[in-house]
Amino acid sequence: MIEEKGILFILSGPSGVGKGTVRKELFEQDTDLRYSISMTTRDIRTGETDGIDYFYKSKSEFESLIEKGQLLEYAQYVNNYYGTPREYVERTLAEGHDVFLEIEVKGALQVKENFPEGVFIFLFPPSLEELKNRILSRGTETQDLVLNRLKEARNEIEMMDAYDYVVVNDHVDHAVEKIQSIIQSEHCKRERIAKQYKQLLEDELK
Ligand SMILES: Nc1ncnc2c1ncn2[C@@H]1O[C@H](COP(=O)(O)OP(=O)(O)OP(=O)(O)O)[C@@H](O)[C@H]1O
Numbered sequence: 001m002i003e004e005k006g007i008l009f010i011l012s013g014p015s016g017v018g019k020g021t022v023r024k025e026l027f028e029q030d031t032d033l034r035y036s037i038s039m040t041t042r043d044i045r046t047g048e049t050d051g052i053d054y055f056y057k058s059k060s061e062f063e064s065l066i067e068k069g070q071l072l073e074y075a076q077y078v079n080n081y082y083g084t085p086r087e088y089v090e091r092t093l094a095e096g097h098d099v100f101l102e103i104e105v106k107g108a109l110q111v112k113e114n115f116p117e118g119v120f121i122f123l124f125p126p127s128l129e130e131l132k133n134r135i136l137s138r139g140t141e142t143q144d145l146v147l148n149r150l151k152e153a154r155n156e157i158e159m160m161d162a163y164d165y166v167v168v169n170d171h172v173d174h175a176v177e178k179i180q181s182i183i184q185s186e187h188c189k190r191e192r193i194a195k196q197y198k199q200l201l202e203d204e205l206k
């Protein structure tokens, strides 16, 4: 019997484009997906909870996780570390569940090296002006940090071609619908491949 592993979906894109908003709405609708909670060294924001939004770590704790190889990927983003716990992702996929990562672009490119079979989705802003408005409207960053994030956004948008899909986040509902379609079509693709593989095995055994 062929083992059915889960599919790894990676949602990425510039800061403020709406990744968190879209992911939360997607998870309201899709209860089969498993979200990988990231580790970070950044300060906890008002309204966030340790173990739900992130696992908040000190710099030395984070560096020890890096040294022990416990992160699937990590990146330094605007003076803080962010990373994906390896064990959770590998175990959950092996158990047959789809895993969803919401991470920045440098980390997504590292995941691509280790998991080329992952499905990489780039969330794109309707315009740079709207991107700036969204970061400002969230009100979580100082003016300096907003400028740093916008600078980073320009570099990140240049990496868009490395992704399997690009979804414009004009309206949250539209973006979620498109991501749902991507998830369904990736499942159909893999079912077809699994059937072809089973057929090959049967033919060989004849
Ligand atoms: N389609 C949309 N239309 C209008 N506003 C949106 C849309 N999607 C998200 N926003 C708003 O944009 C702001 C940034 O969204 P969010 O925090 O989800 O972005 P993010 O990409 O996760 O940011 P970061 O990478 O910095 O964590 C929030 O105030 C959110 O409500």
Ligand SMILES: Nc1nc2c(ncn2[C@@H]2O[C@H](COP(=O)(O)O)[C@@H](O)[C@H]2O)c(=O)[nH]1
Pocket (backbone or CB within 6 Å): 013, 014, 015, 019, 038, 039, 042, 073, 074, 075, 077, 082, 083, 084, 102, 103, 104, 105, 106, 107, 108
């Ligand atoms: N490479 C990784 N990037 C991550 C991870 N978790 C979150 N992120 C991204 O970092 C920025 C900033 O996030 P914020 O919560 O401070 O606004 C954003 O683009 C996130 O998507 C991770 O595990 N690895």
